[in-house]
Amino acid sequence: MLLALVQVGGTLGAAHNQPARRPVDALAVGLLVLGPAAVWFGRRAPRLVCAVVVATTGLFLLAGYPYGPVYASLALALVFAVARGHRVTAWSGAGALVLADAVGRIRLDRDHWSWGTQLGVVGWVLVILAVAEVVRVRAERAASFRAAVQERRRRQAGEERLRIAQELHDVVAHHMSLINVQASVALHLADRRPENVEPALRAIKAASKEALAELRSLIDVLRDDGPAPLAPAPTLAALDDIVERSGHAGLVVSKSVEGQARALPAAVELAAYRIVQEAITNVVRHAGAHHAAVTLGYGAEVLTVRIDDDGDGGRRHADLVPGNGLRGMHERAAALDGTFSVAASPLGGLRLEAGLPVGGGG
Structure with a gap:
């Protein structure tokens, strides 16, 4: 992993300028590799990964190994934990790490330990946590925005389904009712007054033709790849057709x-x-x-x-x-x-x- 190479190589380079620290040995290399290896699972188990990385980094500092990019895996682990909502774990781990660093410094060179140096470590840890909090807030805002968009789409889809259901009901109920009435009239007059059957059949033909046209238009709306309906929506000017058809229905x-x-x-x-x-x-x-x-x-x-x-x-x-x-x-x-x-x-x-x-x- 690139992160492991950076931590091992960077620490080996930094060790030349820190002769007072403990030389990098096999244990140090193992700790430097274990942290990045754990970060690989940061998105799946952020709390466990945070604990493992804090432990490996804390042991590295307690042992008195040289400072360097050992904090890189820690930064990623804290960001993953905070972004996933495990803020208590992240802040507690950061506090434990600061304590481990202080103990390691005192053990290595009590005479040269100072509050200023320790506050510098605290400052870097707080910067990492601040970045993690910023990432968390941005992630939460992005999630809220996506949820709002999805909810708006669901609401619009529900409103569209309701509108189409209303249109289907009105079209089918109106035209089928007229067709039913006209068919009954035609059957009733077939033997008694056959000359009146033709107007009833013409009314049935006109009503069924209009119903089919409106149904096709609504079905085209339901098709994702279908063409936009070409027929204009009914207007008040078309009420005369309803008046005429209703007259045929008695x-x-x-x-x-x-x-x-x-x-x-x-x-x-x-x-x-x-x-x-x-x-x-x-x-x-x-x-x-x-x-x-x-x-x-x-x-x-x-x-x-x-x-x-x-x-x-x-x-x-x-x-x-x-x-x-x-x-x-x-x-x-x-x-x-x-x-x-x-x-x-x-x-x-x-x-x-x-x-x-x-x-x-x-």
């Missing part, structure tokens, strides 16, 4: 606008579109309604989205258990720091109302 949907309609941030328009889509889906599937009214209120700071129906939900809204649809609408509003509420509608059914902040008017 639900008459009207749309009205309060205030001055204008372009809004994409996230707001997507959330509003999905809330209306899911609300109409719930009406078609569960409410037994004949009419639904969608109202968009363009305020200066908030877009109000209100959906009323004349189904049977108004009588039991107090006991309504929120399903995935209602939870999804609430989550979409909450993601924009908006509000969402469910109440009885003047039409007799349910009123779903969301308030979505538009960022000072979009």
